[in-house]
Amino acid sequence: MIHLENITRRYGSHDALQRLTLDVDAGEMVFVTGHSGAGKSTLLKLIALIERPTRGRIVVNNQDLAKIGRRRIPGYRRDIGMVFQDHKLLFDRNVFDNVALPLIITGTGTREIGRRVRAALDQVGLLRREKQMPETLSSGEQQRVGIARAIVGRPTLLIADEPTGNLDPELSLEIMRLFERFNDVGVTLMIASHDLHLIGGMGRRRIVLDNGMLAGEAGDEEPDGPVWVKETPAGG
């Protein structure tokens, strides 16, 4: 599903990612972890085509991203669900309209939009909140609206950047259970998180980044074991 080959992303003289090679299979649920500045966000931005790699090759869903030009980026992004730490909801419209946005973009018929938005809201447990404005919701609920918006277009790949960054442990776990349910129905997930305690308990593959390099991987053979992280003396 995701294939990275010798990816380097350089900002000025600083390499956010260095010669990173990794694969994520279809149907997998993987966590990307590491301290802040390790390159987690950069990795997700490259996959979302928010940024381009300085060197290397990325293939997502059999598409070589280098071959996707400016004009084809929107079409590419419609096939990927994205969840953000700050939800990125639009505060001038209600929950329903926020979740409907990806379908409106693709020109889906009104009735079909109603059906699919309610199905997505049902999955995140917010079916009765569709008329509410986002600011009247709690942070956890806002994040679930963001997740409903990410899945309403039925993507095969969902990427999430610190989706539980602003949530307390209980709500965080709730969100992770939600992601697991999507994974159960075949959605591939890549979730960036620095919450080692939370993801340690999930028993999924963990990709550990350190200073833009692959520092290690921990598989599901040791679900609750400690994640190996190379300690580095302060660095960017």
Place this chain on the structure above:
Amino acid sequence: MAERGRSGGLSAWFARHGETAVASLGRLARQPLSTLLTVLVIAITLALPAGLHLGVKNAGRLSGGWEGAVDFSVYLQTGTGESDARRLAAIIESRADVERVEFISAADALDDFKAGSGFGDALDALDDNPLPHTLVVRPAVAGNDALIELLREELVNLPETDLVQLDTAWVQRFNAALDLIRQVILISAVLLAAAVVIVIGNTIRLDIQNRRDEIVVTKLIGASAGFIRRPFLYAGLWYGIGGGLLALALVGVSLWLTADGVARLAGLYGSGFRLSGLDWRESLIVLGTGAFLGWFGSWFAAARHMRRIEPR
């Protein structure tokens, strides 16, 4: 476009456009003061050339009312008999470019001259009438200098003609002045159109900056440039249409305010002249121009500024 193809079809596409148009209008209505100011600026900018055009149009009608000034006086050769002269008058009158011909016989002319000049006795001493028969020809093509000139040439070339007089100099000057004013209006209209584009472009630019976050989010979700641009284009269109409508109102009110003055002035000249307003075609041009400039201004702003707003 792929946008349209997915599952909704054409009717959904139209529905989306309708929704976007209404939503854009609603957004403008929620900021009535700033919307009104923008629309007012556009209206004044559109009303200026429209009003000037109306002035020239009415002046043109006025000069058309003075068509008597372009009568030709055709003096025939002194040897021409009266019956021949009358026949010639009939022939000329039958031309398509001639409205009517007045025949003044040499005898009538002499009587008039005797009565009017005070030389009656001196003229009585003459054996022969020295005056020729005269045809006063009124062209049916008033205002068209080229056709009038053509008519004049043909009259000059008639074998019976001695002299053709046409006092058109002042009419030509007047028409030339109107032409010049028309050109000035055209130039100013182009400049003012540019002003409308700039005003709307700037308004839309601010709008785009205010909605930066929204644009970023919709881009992240996979909205095409066209989708993101659409509400701004409709906003520009509404500004333009609103400005056009208000411009028509401004012109109408100005006309109403000046109507009495014009009527009084015309009355002093013994004329029933009344100002005419913009006809439906001209009104449509004002509206259409406003709509187009609004759309174009916002498209221009969107093309320039939206590209720079990218997710980071």
